[in-house]
Amino acid sequence: MAKEKTKTKKKATAKTNGVDTQREVEQFLYRQAEILDAKQWADFIDLFTADGHYWMPATPDQTTGEGVPSIFYEDRDLMTVRMTRVGHPHAWSQAPAWGTSHLVSNVVIEQDDKKKGEIVARSRFHMMEFRRDASRHFAGTYRHHLRRTSDGLRIRQQRVDMVNGEGVYDYVLQIWV
Amino acid sequence: MPRKKNGGLAGLVEPDRVHRSVYADPAIFEREMDHIFHKTWIYAGHESQVPKPGDYYTVQIGRQPMIMVRNKDRSISVLYNRCPHRGAMLCGDRHGNAGKAFICSYHGWQFETDGQVRSIPLPQGYEGTRFSTDNPDCNIKRAARVGSYRGFVFVSLAEDGETLEEFLGDAKVAFDDMCDRAPKGEVEVVPTCFRVVQKSNWKIFLENQLDALHPSITHESAGRAAQIVEKDIAKRSGKAPLDYHYLSAFTTPLSKWDQVQTVNYPNGHCILQGYMGLRPTDPDTLEYEKVMRKHYGKDRTEEILSVNIHHVLLYPGLSVQSPLQQLRAVRPLSVDRTLTEIWHFRLKGAPEAIYRRALGYYNLVNSPATMVNADDLENFWKCHQGLASDGGDWVSFHRNAGQDDDDEGVIKSRFGTSEAPMRNQFRAWSDMMAGA
Numbered sequence: 001m002a003k004e005k006t007k008t009k010k011k012a013t014a015k016t017n018g019v020d021t022q023r024e025v026e027q028f029l030y031r032q033a034e035i036l037d038a039k040q041w042a043d044f045i046d047l048f049t050a051d052g053h054y055w056m057p058a059t060p061d062q063t064t065g066e067g068v069p070s071i072f073y074e075d076r077d078l079m080t081v082r083m084t085r086v087g088h089p090h091a092w093s094q095a096p097a098w099g100t101s102h103l104v105s106n107v108v109i110e111q112d113d114k115k116k117g118e119i120v121a122r123s124r125f126h127m128m129e130f131r132r133d134a135s136r137h138f139a140g141t142y143r144h145h146l147r148r149t150s151d152g153l154r155i156r157q158q159r160v161d162m163v164n165g166e167g168v169y170d171y172v173l174q175i176w177v
Numbered sequence: 178m179p180r181k182k183n184g185g186l187a188g189l190v191e192p193d194r195v196h197r198s199v200y201a202d203p204a205i206f207e208r209e210m211d212h213i214f215h216k217t218w219i220y221a222g223h224e225s226q227v228p229k230p231g232d233y234y235t236v237q238i239g240r241q242p243m244i245m246v247r248n249k250d251r252s253i254s255v256l257y258n259r260c261p262h263r264g265a266m267l268c269g270d271r272h273g274n275a276g277k278a279f280i281c282s283y284h285g286w287q288f289e290t291d292g293q294v295r296s297i298p299l300p301q302g303y304e305g306t307r308f309s310t311d312n313p314d315c316n317i318k319r320a321a322r323v324g325s326y327r328g329f330v331f332v333s334l335a336e337d338g339e340t341l342e343e344f345l346g347d348a349k350v351a352f353d354d355m356c357d358r359a360p361k362g363e364v365e366v367v368p369t370c371f372r373v374v375q376k377s378n379w380k381i382f383l384e385n386q387l388d389a390l391h392p393s394i395t396h397e398s399a400g401r402a403a404q405i406v407e408k409d410i411a412k413r414s415g416k417a418p419l420d421y422h423y424l425s426a427f428t429t430p431l432s433k434w435d436q437v438q439t440v441n442y443p444n445g446h447c448i449l450q451g452y453m454g455l456r457p458t459d460p461d462t463l464e465y466e467k468v469m470r471k472h473y474g475k476d477r478t479e480e481i482l483s484v485n486i487h488h489v490l491l492y493p494g495l496s497v498q499s500p501l502q503q504l505r506a507v508r509p510l511s512v513d514r515t516l517t518e519i520w521h522f523r524l525k526g527a528p529e530a531i532y533r534r535a536l537g538y539y540n541l542v543n544s545p546a547t548m549v550n551a552d553d554l555e556n557f558w559k560c561h562q563g564l565a566s567d568g569g570d571w572v573s574f575h576r577n578a579g580q581d582d583d584d585e586g587v588i589k590s591r592f593g594t595s596e597a598p599m600r601n602q603f604r605a606w607s608d609m610m611a612g613a
Contacts, residue, residue, distance in 0.1 A: 058369045059369065067536065069536065069540060070540055071546050080406050081548065085402040091399075092552045170376075172550055172554060174546075
C-alpha cells in the first residue's frame with residue numbers, strides 16, 4: 001500500500017475560478033477516488049454533508065434508498081461504523097491487506113443550480129480490487145448530488161449503480177466502491 | 178486414514194469429531210449430492226416469488242437446474258430445466274414469465290407450464306418412432322415431489338420418503354414463527370435476492386449458523402464499532418435506531434452466550450433461542466401489537482410474540498431468522514464453493530415500521546456489503562484451507578459432548594456454546610449417507 005499522504009481534504013475544497021463547474025466537479029471526483037484508494041476513510045466521510053448519504057441500490061430501477069433493499073444505504077453514522085470496524089485490530093478480514101484502483105471518467109454535469117448551489121453530476125467508474133492474490137472488478141455509474149458549502153463541494157447523495165451489482169459476489173464489499 | 182478401502186464412509190464421523198475428508202473430498206461431495214440433496218426436501222423458493230401464471234424462478238436443487246413455475250390453476254410446478262428433445266436448458270434467465278408455454282429456443286418444442294408437451298414442429302416426423310407425443314418422455318421431467326408449508330416451497334427429487342411436514346417436524350416453527358407474526362398470518366417475499374459465494378464447504382456455513390461461541394470473537398470489530406456509534410447517537414439524540422443493536426449485540430459477553438439454549442431435532446434441524454431482545458416498547462412496536470391483538474386476540478398475540486427464536490437451521494440447506502423475516506438458502510456448488518441466496522419478507526398486514534426493521538437487518542447484516550459476514554466468510558475460507566493441513570485429521574465437536582439433555586430424541590443443550598448443533602447435524606448426515 002502506498003503510504004504517501006495525499007492532501008486530499010484540502011485539495012478537494014480548493015477553489016477553481018468559480019465558473020468552470022465541469023473542471024471543478026471532475027477534480028472533486030478524482031479526489032474522492034484518490035481518498036478511497038489511499039484508505040483515508042475519515043476524509044471520505046467528510047466529503048459528505050451532515051445529512052449526506054452513500055447509496056448503492058439493490059436494483060437499478062430504485063428511485064429512493066428509503067424503505068427498499070440496498071447494498072449500501074449509509075448516512076455519516078453508519079459510515080462511521082464501517083470505518084471503525086475496518087480500523088479495529090480484530091477486524092480479521094483486514095488481513096491480508098488489500099488495495100484498490102479507481103478510475104472515474106465520462107463526467108457529465110446534469111444540473112448546475114447556481115442559486116441553490118446544487119450540482120448533479122453523472123460519471124462512470126471502474127474499480128479494480130486486489131486481495132489474497134485475486135482481482136475483482138466493479139464498474140458502473142456514479143451520480144453525485146453535490147452542494148456548495150463554505151468548505152467547498154460536499155456530497156448530499158452519492159448513488160452508485162454497478163453494472164455487476166446484481167451478480168453473484170465472490171466474497172463481500174468491505175468498504176465503499 | 179480411517180477410511181475403508183472400498184471407499185466406505187464408516188469411521189469418518191464419530192459422535193464428537195469428524196474426519197476432515199468429509200469436508201474436502203470431492204468424491205464425498207458427489208455422494209452428498211446423490212444421497213442428501215437429491216433425496217431430502219430442499220428449499221426451492223417462496224410462492225410469492227411467482228405470483229402470476231407463467232411466472233418462474235430458476236433454482237439449483239443439488240446438482241439439478243430446476244424451474245419453479247406458477248400454473249394457470251394457481252398450483253406450482255417444479256420442473257427439470259431441460260428440453261426433452263436435445264437436452265437444451267429451457268429457461269436461461271434467472272426469472273421471468275413464460276407466458277402460456279415454455280418454448281425451447283433451439284427447435285421450438287412447446288410445453289405447458291406444468292411440463293406437459295404442447296406442440297412439436299412437424300410432429301409427423303416422429304410418426305413410427307418411439308418418441309411420439311403420447312410418450313410421457315416428451316414432457317419436461319417434473320420433480321418427484323413438491324411440498325409447500327405456509328408458502329415456502331420445497332422439492333424432493335426422490336419418489337419415496339417422509340412428507341415435507343414429517344421431515345421438518347417441530348422445526349417447522351421457523352415458518353410458523355415468521356408467518357404468525359404477520360397480522361394476516363402470511364408473508365410476502367421482497368423480490369431482491371442477494372447472492373454471495375463462500376469459498377468453503379457447505380457444511381462449514383451450516384455449523385456456523387448456531388455457533389454461539391463465535392459471534393463475540395469473529396464479530397468483535399463490527400460489534401464494537403456499532404456500539405461506539407450507538408452510544409454517540411444516544412448521547413446526541415436519546416436513542417439510536419434498532420439497526421445499531423443488530424450489530425452491537427455481538428459484543429454480548431461469552432458468559433451470556435452460554436445461557437442461550439439450542440434445541441436439536443431429528444434430521445439435523447436446530448434452533449438457537451433469541452438473545453437480541455427484539456420486543457422493544459417503542460411506539461411502532463406498540464402500534465404493531467395493537468394490530469396483532471385485533472387480528473388474533475390478546476392471548477394468541479401474547480403467545481405469538483413470546484416465541485423466542487434467533488435462528489432456525491433446517492438441514493441441509495436453509496437458515497431462517499424468523500423474528501426478522503430473513504432466510505439464507507444454501508446451494509453447494511462444489512466441494513469448496515457454496516452459494517448463499519439471501520431473501521427477506523414482509524409481514525402481511527403489519528405496519529410499515531415493522532418492515533423497516535427487517536429491512537435494516539437485511540441491509541446491514543445480509544447485503545453483499547455486510548460488515549458481519551465479511552469476517553464469517555474469512556473464517557469459512559480459513560476452515561476450508563485448514564482441511565489440507567496434516568497438522569491434524571479431525572475437526573473437533575467435543576464442547577459439552579455427553580452433557581446435553583436428550584428429551585425423547587430432541588437434544589437440548591445445557592449451555593449455549595455447546596457444540597450440540599454440529600453433533601446433531603452429523604447425526605443426520607450419517608443417517609442420510611447410510612446408503613452411500
